[in-house]
Amino acid sequence: MRLLPVVEHAVKGRVWDCRMCGQCVLHATGMTCPMTCPKTLRNGPCGGVREDGHCEVKPEMECVWTVAERRSRSAFNPTSWEREFDHLRPPVDNQLRGSASWTNLFTGRDRQTPLGWNGATYAPDIEVESSLGEVDDIDSLDTGFHERNPLP
Amino acid sequence: MSRLSELVDSRERHIVTAEFPSIDGGGLDAVRSKLDPLLPYVDAINATDNPAAHAHASNVSIAIALATLGAEPILQVVCRDRNRIAQQADIIGAALFGVENICALTGDDVTAGDEPEARRVFDLDSPQLIRVASGLAEGRYLSGRPIADPPRLFIGAVENPSAPPFDYRVKRAALKSGEGARFLQLQICYHPDRLESFIHGCVAEGIDVPTALLPTVCLTKSARALTFMHDNVPGIDVPDDLRSRVASAANPAEESYQVTRELAQHALSLRGVAGLHITDFRHDGSLARLVGDLGLRP
Secondary structure (H helix, E strand, O other): OOHHHHHHHHHHHHHHOOOOOOOOOHHHHOOOOHHHOOOOOOOOOOOOOOOOOEOOOOOOOEOHHHHHHHHHOOOOOOHHHHHHHOOOOOOOOHHHOOOOHHHHHHHOHHHOOOHHHHOOOOOOOHHHHHHHHHHHOHHHOOOOHHHHOOOO | OOHHHHHHHHOOOOEEEEEOOOOOOOHHHHHHHHHOOOHHHOOEEEEOOOHHHOOOOOHHHHHHHHHHOOOOEEEEEEOOOOOHHHHHHHHHHHHHOOOOEEEEEOOOOHHHOOOOOOOOOOOOOHHHHHHHHHHHHHOEOOOOOEOOOOOOOEEEEEEOOOOOOHHHHHHHHHHHHHOOOOEEEEOOOOOHHHHHHHHHHHHHOOOOOOOEEEEEEEEOOOHHHHHHHHHHOOOOOOOHHHHHHHHOOOOHHHHHHHHHHHHHHHHHHOOOEOEEEEEEOOOOOHHHHHHHHOOOOO
16 A cells, blocks of 8 residues: 555656645646645635736746636536535645545545534543643653653 | 624625734734724724734734724634644634634735745635634534534635636635625725626625625825835736826825725725725825715714
8 A cells, every 4th residue: 555655646746746635636626736836725716816817926837726717617527526616625634645545535534524624523521631731741740651652 | 793793784884994004012002002093983903914924913912902992803814824723722712802703814925924934834725714713603613622602703704806817706705605704805906897897796696695795995105005016915906007197196195095085986886895994004094084085984
């Protein structure tokens, strides 16, 4: 499985300048990678697009979203993809960075969002959460704690 | 209920919001001295969030100061400087002090400021931030952790009617409105035709009903100021004829004012416009004059 991200990057990097976010949305963004936007915006252009349609940050580059919007209406684009262009895409899951989006698509991992994104809540473990403040206090840890629990 | 939310709900008259000048020192007295000339003429005031990527007294501190001094703050939250955890903490924290109005925006890039070496964050984008803020008001963090006594929030955002891709700007306004933005402060627009077509698009989509559309006008003093914006602020285009009209006028400061007044009058004449957002670079009483000339009654 370690090989897959390498293969994916070799293919998608060359064609789409893929940044390996691990949750590919190319089909919904006119086959234009939103992670190549200097602000990594997933839901459309910022207000800084120049008169010529170029990027606020890199004036030599056409705005990623100007391109995406044009391509999303391409005759080669399936209608469902065009519709998806207008949907709100969830925040990037930074844990997936560098992993193969092909695997994450297959397993459905790339469609997992934080519970609150879709209006759900979880019942926090009150006992553990309330003790977190104490764990932060270095004096509350017993001698040798850090030796026994080295940082990763 | 914030005063702004009541006005947006009732639409009994045009709404006036304004940008608060940046503060860097001088304690609350400095805030008070900048607030006094504004307070009688506006319904709500933006506590800006490191505008143009320059560090200043924080959005949260200014919003709390404004609330303390009797003004109605709008807490700007940009996506450039803080991740989702810090953004949620700021909104929740400010709400403890009665700050209810939130304005979510992407933010200028770090390269627009005086610290271009800074790391840019953009963990969320503005439409995502609107949904996250709506979640806070409904009683949960993005993680799904419940908030026992959730804050009352009135959420808005910005949109630029004058930047490409033009047609897509209405869709973007619809996306933000659909996620819970109840007002949109529109970027300064020196092309009345572009503003008109954006507003018409929003009216056709029914966006103006749940969401108050507030075009921005900018009070400047000279052709130099207009040229500076044209050259240095991406997303703002000031047409040549407008700049030369001010440059060649006998009294450029007065001509600049008249340009702003005309743009404001045009904006307010459009069906679907709920009021104005005013940015004042003059600080010479022109804001009061403008509000008076337009017959606005905050």
